[in-house]
Amino acid sequence: MTAEQIIFLLTGVLVLGSAFMVVTVRNLLHAALWLVASLFGVAVLYAILQANFLAVVQVVIYIGAIAILFIFAVMLTRRQLLESGRQTRSSWWIPALLGLLILIGLVSLILSVPGLDRTASAMPVGLDTVQALGTALVSPDAYVLPFEVASVLMLAALVGAVYVASVDKK
């Protein structure tokens, strides 16, 4: 077992363990903080995969913005939080069973497809992935349309969210 595999396994334990805490802890603020830990682990995975830009963006967007938004929302709706009753449905075992079944199905599917146990080839020398990503995102024969549509999507999200969340002026 190489050092890289050990780091991967540790990160995997961090990601999955934190994710498990996210869906099980009672205190919602703790759930949000566990989400941060889990997403940080995903950023480490991106770093191992040499996707530098995505690793950093994962921290900037998920931890710096989305997690903060979650924490704000938890605090604004906190009364519910104080009721320390059950946070899960009474029939929680059905989704648990469903999740387990899907997991077993997916894993057996992954293991049955030939060629997926490959290891990665070395990165092409001299490839600046950030620059290549930028080129892919702006060249017309690549992903310029999704890029601009993402902008429109964000505009729609902003308009919609601001409209919905705006304080009623009575």
Added chain:
Amino acid sequence: MTFWNNPINFIGNWLTGVLTSWHMPAALATILLYIVGIVVMIIFAMTLDIGLVWVERKVVARFQDRLGPNRIGPFGLIQPVADIIKMVIKEDITPAGADKIVYNIAPVLAATSVILLWAILPLASTIYGVDLNVGLLYIVAAGALGTLAIIMAGWSSNNKYALLGAFRMVSNMISYEIPMVIILLVPTILANTMSVKGITQAQSGMWFAILSPLALLIFLISAIAELGRSPFDLNEAESEIVAGFHIEYTGMKFGWFYAGELLHAFTFGGFMAIFFFGGYGGFFGLEKLGFLTWLNIPFVQALVFIAKAMFGYWVIMWVKYSVPRIRIDHMLAFNWKFLVPLSLVVLVNTAVLNKVLITLPSWLYVLGMFGSNILIGWVTIEILRAYGRKQRKAGEKPISPAQPQEQVA
């Protein structure tokens, strides 16, 4: 290669030689070398931090016409050491009802988020931790961890002032992060790289402060806001919410928030030097002259860098101790209605002009970039002046006593 022109490699090669002669595997030797380098870097940062406590107290004393610490050691130089001893041996109080784990993680995270910045800070052309090709975003990412630390501290203290302070601080930090990120695009465009070292090298002939003075100004303002320093220090407004998010922290835990803030301020001074004043270099080509080649020695470069960073830090202190605190509505309005649109204009201006003017002779290019910035600044001031005139005119209207004025909050 000698010790003087590449100290890190020199020591690294020597240490690797020693370690491999002890039959240590090469990979382990590399990791050990990294750890040694990191420890040296962090110890340097921490020593600097202790020095900054003294600098901050001395400078604020001069601004306020006092002497500052002057009893312990010559010029009070030992004062920060005494401060640290005091903080360590103080009783550490955890408030009742605090969320203990989150409460204890927060100060560590706050300090770590600042220390992490030093991983990519190039002190000289050969003295730096790592040259990341996404360096600029790495800075923003480390800032995100700092934001999280503040909200954790405020929430876990079980104190309404702490929570309010944290909310103010976080809304302050996230708001001013937008002009900061947008303006970081300007050095990216000008240097055509996101690596911090690459940006430094791109300024060997011309500082970006001259190519885009407005970007420098916006960066300075948003850096001050990001630090939560006056005039954006609503988070600790003593008269309203006592001390902000770290009100319940005592002893060394408070010490880390304080030390983290000082080191953060200095580090932002350093980043200002890197993005706009050429970092460790930027001598306008003077270093190529025969009698000035000593400017290329790494230790001289490191001194130059620290001097520039200290200048940035001093400007931040100057603002802090001269400008009064502003109101939260003013603060947010200033950001969203002024800084964000202005930074977008500067960004578009840089993107277009850098593309159009790059073919011209270099003096025309510099003149065009500088001139366009001055023009934008002038237009902005004119708009503000017209707006102010309108406001004043609206305010001058005589108030008839019959009409009850609406409550002005």
Added chain:
Amino acid sequence: MSIPLTWYLILAAALFCIGLYGVLSRKNAIAILLGIELMLNAVNINLVAFWRYLNPAQMAGQAFAVIVFAVAAAEVAVGLALIISVYRRRKTVVADEIDLMKW
């Protein structure tokens, strides 16, 4: 690069299933959104892993991961805005009690 691709895929599958469990079992609407974030991240791990293991010079995987970031951000912004709006009117964040659309 000594990690087999299957490891990433299994990790992503497990993350997805944990997220799914969270979405289906939680009562609180905000917690449901937390589960959706986990599921979106599982998808992103797969995208980036395939980018790295198939052809790193072809940026499709990363480009789509970027789009997923945007979608996740939009989803969180609107979703949380809806929850807060509902909370303000009905004083609840329990998903089952939010039945305005029920006829």
Added chain:
Amino acid sequence: MQNEWLYIGLFLVIGIIVPVVPLVFARLVAPRKPNKIKQSTYECGIETVGDSWVQFKAQYYIFALVFLVFDVESVFLFPWALTLKQLPLFVVLEGILFIGILVAGLVYAWRKGMLEWV
């Protein structure tokens, strides 16, 4: 794995250890005599009224929301900024279109009065 990320990972680990060490040391040498008064919530000496969950303005959330959208968009501009030098002028125009859509959102929020602190 690249060595630079290994370096940053080690930096993170040591960067966590360094702040923890003085805290552990303080735990060993500092006195610990907690009592009820000492541990009570500090509000300048006045007894605390109510719990610490005071009502927040929803306005904080609106600003966080606008921030989220702008943060995501401006981060996406970084890959674009790196391509300007290599690619022709219309790439700049694409970026300006992207920024223009962003500005439309800002203008909407502004006109809607969402940027006011009411």
